[in-house]
Amino acid sequence: MTTWMRCYWDEEDVWFYFEVDAEGWVTRQIELQGPELTPITAASLDEWHLAQDAGRLDEYDKRFGTTSELPVSDWEGHVPEELSFDQFERVWDRARRQITARPS
Known part of the structure; x- marks a missing residue:
């Protein structure tokens, strides 16, 4: 089951949005x-793997970033707010459009 969530890190003034698998x-x-x-950042683990296989991982990382390398269960001190799929998708679509529109 896929879940969507967000949390805020005030030290860096960053909102983190996550899509998490079962x-x-x-x-x-x-x-x-x-x-x-x-x-x-607006990174997809599937796209990251495709970029790695194609030898374009550096290019992908510079443009879109990476996903967390730890499962959510290993995170400390984060208090996520659950989101709906639609809420996550709206933020994803906007972030991807903005990042893609930037010169590479």
């Missing part, structure tokens, strides 16, 4: 920074 691994991750909610 085993607790992050499959998509968004990071929005500052009062303007500027997207700094």
Whole structure:
């Protein structure tokens, strides 16, 4: 079962949005920074693997970032707020459009 959540890290003024699979691994991750909610990450684990297989991992990481390397169950001190699929998708679509529109 897939779940969607978000949490806020006030030290860096960043909202983290996560899509998490049944085993607790992050499959998509968004990071929005500052009062303007500027997207700094909008990464998909599936796309990351495809980029790795194609030898384009550095390019992918620079543009979209990466997903968490730990399952959610190993995180300390985070208090997630659950989201619906639609809530997550709206943020995902906006972040991806903004990141993709930037010059590479």
